[in-house]
Amino acid sequence: MKKVNIPRVVIAATQSSSGKTTVVTGILRALKNKGLNVQPYKVGPDYIDPSYHGMAAGRKGHNLDTWLVDESMINDLFVQESKDADIAIIEGVMGLYDGGKNGVSSTAQLAKKLNAPVILVINVQSMGDSAAAIALGFKLYDSDVNLAGVILNKLGSPTHKALIEEAMKKINVPVYGAIFRDDSVHMPERHLGLTPAGENNAREVIEKISEKIAQEVYLDEIIELAKTAPSIEVEEFEAENIKKDITIGIAQDKAFSFYYPASLAQLENLGAKLKFFSPLEDETIPDDVDALIFGGGFPEVFAQELMQNTSMIKSIRKANERKMPIYAECGGFMYLMQGIYDFEQRFYEMVGIIPAKAQMNKKLQTVGYVKAKILQNNILGKQNDEIKGHEFHFSTQIDTQDESFPWAFEFTKMRNNMKYKAGYAKDNIVGSYLHLHFLGSKQNAKYFVEKIRAYKKSLEMEEN
Missing domain, CATH: 3.40.50.300 (P-loop containing nucleotide triphosphate hydrolases)
Known part of the structure; x- marks a missing residue:
């Protein structure tokens, strides 16, 4: 000490x-x-x-x-x-x-x-x-x-x-x-x-x-x-010298800016190099990334510009076709859906790799701390693992009535213990309204990084 x-x-x-x-x-x-x-x-x-x-x-x-x-x-x-x-x-x-x-x-x-x-x-x-x-x-x-x-x-x-x-x-x-x-x-x-x-x-x-x-x-x-x-x-800790062997692309611009610096630092501590890019202004995702993270923000405010950047949308779709690990929170989750209805009910087509739509509402839909139980094995963890996080959003996830829809989590509101299904998880994608902190969810950070390593290794084996 x-x-x-x-x-x-x-x-x-x-x-x-x-x-x-x-x-x-x-x-x-x-x-x-x-x-x-x-x-x-x-x-x-x-x-x-x-x-x-x-x-x-x-x-x-x-x-x-x-x-x-x-x-x-x-x-x-x-x-x-x-x-x-x-x-x-x-x-x-x-x-x-x-x-x-x-x-x-x-x-x-x-x-x-x-x-x-x-x-x-x-x-x-x-x-x-x-x-x-x-x-x-x-x-x-x-x-x-x-x-x-x-x-x-x-x-x-x-x-x-x-x-x-x-x-x-x-x-x-x-x-x-x-x-x-x-x-x-x-x-x-x-x-x-x-x-x-x-x-x-x-x-x-x-x-x-x-x-x-x-x-x-x-x-x-x-x-x-x-x-x-x-x-x-x-406590006195000695900093470990961990080799940076994977690269994660982080969407960061005026539309996506909700990140905890210490959360991203936890990914770096586990061997990830972070490369920032702009879905608004860049033409494509970075060439050398092994995974993508789309944080929260205000895609509804910049929906027109996001929709018009078709080259970026195509590059994300191609990354998904390659089964690149993709994690999205709140605004990032909305961006990966089929589209967004803004406050005036105008529809803007988005990336479309999550089969749902986002509907903006005049009133705040939810705010507060939640526990998120993983409903099926995914890139963040195993079935029944629990993650602490929070929600804060005006939009709702719609067009998900299909009984086979692959929900990512069961959320439990900590104020009233209300439970409900949320998000989307399938193959290489996890997206939801959950905001988590990787420093407080170290096991999930480690699991995510290992999934990225496995993806990168599979590509290297294919090339060889």
Whole structure:
């Protein structure tokens, strides 16, 4: 075991839509502009917030989620990704104490696991002394959470600020920032929440936010608070030098951007070289890949462009005909179907290697943690193996009424134990709405990599 000292602080909130992502993104950039090497983290399974974190900090944002990755590995992941950083800033999820069933992967759980002080962002619009009552309630709810102070967001005036700061003094809760309401400072949104950073003028937005944060958040005091976090004890590991003997093509562009860096790194640790390509802009998949992964994203937004890139579609179909292992999640799953009906019911033909269609809906269809039981042996594992993951989608899988349809999984929702069949698995393909994390599903990562090796070996034998 070794002890590692990493200054760190958790930025939490009373509830969703309190402005914490805007505040955190601004803090990250403002600290970077002060010359600090800042490592960002996001509690929970969110993909989009870390894209802003990474752009603001100049380092990849990572997720900390005790459902997707076993709690025993969280500190190791945190220390590994924080190396060389001067400070780690961890954005919470929803409200401080909100998470999955029984509080799994809540911000409070992660703050206690990392022994990190917490700053609570409170939207104080139309509020006075009640803000202090809220802060006190959050502080007393769990004495094991080190709620060290608050950031007041959406203040209306200097008088409003003075009123609430005085109330906070009465309960001995320090104020680490007082942000005045400015409707021109906000993050761009659409149906899944924030618009991914790569799709808009995010750099300009981040700079504007950071300028405001640098003036209204007490950065030096936050840095000093972060330094009070005690050292973290972790296992000492020697990095294995594993030969990279297979290559996986990763679809990554504006349509497909939902990947956990540590999940992809797990595939690299098992001997895979990753080669990124764009189904939107490239003509074909890379020539030298042995497998394909299509992550989540927004194919419905770019459906016209995806449909028109027929050379890419043909190259994917040819790879499937060769029985190349292909794994797809959510948006990637939709892309591999016969087509997508968008929000206006316009149909766009897609790759067509999965015999189903995707239907966009006005309302969110499902969100939350699931267990996925494999229904038949496939490229991710054996029948009855279970994988932990999550779902978050507006679309539904349709035209799958055939009794012989090869469902990939039986999903169990963790909030209510509802069970239902999901996805598609046949021969070399697995696709579904499941988002998994290969670091937390190491056996499935290993199984997948071995299937890829077997495919590559079979091709080499055919050539010889």
